[in-house]
Amino acid sequence: MSQKAIYPGTFDPITKGHIDLVERACKLFDKVVLAIAASEAKSPLFTLEERIDISKRIFKGNDQVEIIGFSGLLVDLAKDNDATILIRGLRVVADFEYEFQLANMNRAMMPELESVFLTPVTEYSFVSSSLVKEICKMGGDVSSFVDPISLEEMKKKFV
Numbered sequence: 001m002s003q004k005a006i007y008p009g010t011f012d013p014i015t016k017g018h019i020d021l022v023e024r025a026c027k028l029f030d031k032v033v034l035a036i037a038a039s040e041a042k043s044p045l046f047t048l049e050e051r052i053d054i055s056k057r058i059f060k061g062n063d064q065v066e067i068i069g070f071s072g073l074l075v076d077l078a079k080d081n082d083a084t085i086l087i088r089g090l091r092v093v094a095d096f097e098y099e100f101q102l103a104n105m106n107r108a109m110m111p112e113l114e115s116v117f118l119t120p121v122t123e124y125s126f127v128s129s130s131l132v133k134e135i136c137k138m139g140g141d142v143s144s145f146v147d148p149i150s151l152e153e154m155k156k157k158f159v
Contacts, residue, residue: 002030002031003029003030003031003085004029004030004031004032004033004081004082004083004084004085005025005028005029005031005032005033005083005085005086005087005116006032006033006035006074006077006078006081006083006085006086006087007021007022007025007032007033007034007035007086007087007088008035008036008037008070008074008077008086009034009035009036009037009089010036010037010039010042010044010051010129011034011036011051011055011129012039012042012044012045012046012051012129012133013045013046013051013054013129013132013133013146013150013153013154014051014054014055014058014129014146014147014150015124015127015128015129015132015145015146015150016124016127016144016145016146016147017089017091017120017124017125017127017145018089019058019147020120020121020124021087021089021118021120022034022059022065024118025087025116025118026062026064026065028116029064029085030064031064031065031066032064032065032066032087033065033066033067033068033081033083034055034059034065034066034067034068035068035069035070035077036048036051036052036055036067036068036069036070037069037070037071038069038070038071045133045154045157046153046157048069049069050153051069052067052068052069054149054150054153055067057149058147058149058150068081073109074086074106074113075106075109075110075113078110078113079110084112084113084114085113085114085115085116086103086106086113086114086115086116087116087118088102088103088115088116088117088118089117089118089119089120090117090118090119091119091120091125091126091127091128092125096117099115099117102115103115124145127145132145132146132154133154136151136154136155136158137158142154
């Protein structure tokens with residue numbers, strides 16, 4: 001039986017920490033669906049279509065990774081994609097508190113849905129999309145935190 005995991009997030013922009021988690025999830029599951037949330041309420045830097053395009057370019061050649069956009073409930077996304085596993089990244093203890101609550105709520109709505117928590121490698125444990133955008137906007141060097149494709153697209157936004 002093929003195991004499919006969904007890794008949901010805004011990915012605005014996708015960072016090396018996100019990429020690390022996708023690649024590690026590919027070692028655990030047959031298929032990893034990078035599910036990019038529309039998240040209009042967060043006022044993302046990139047449109048949903050741009051975030052999908054950037055992610056597809058980054059993961060080009062990795063047949064285990066599928067990139068999709070979504071809005072709505074994660075449990076509905078999981079059901080629509082025949083997935084019973086959610087990948088969630090944890091960087092700090094504060095992330096755990098929120099993710100634990102989210103995992104229990106998702107389980108209440110879909111008992112067969114399991115949340116799997118992965119921690120990033122140490123060098124990306126402090127990296128967040130918000131910080132990367134802020135630093136890049138102010139002209140700082142974020143090349144060690146994002147893929148060159150993300151960097152190029154961010155620089156276009158801040159010129």
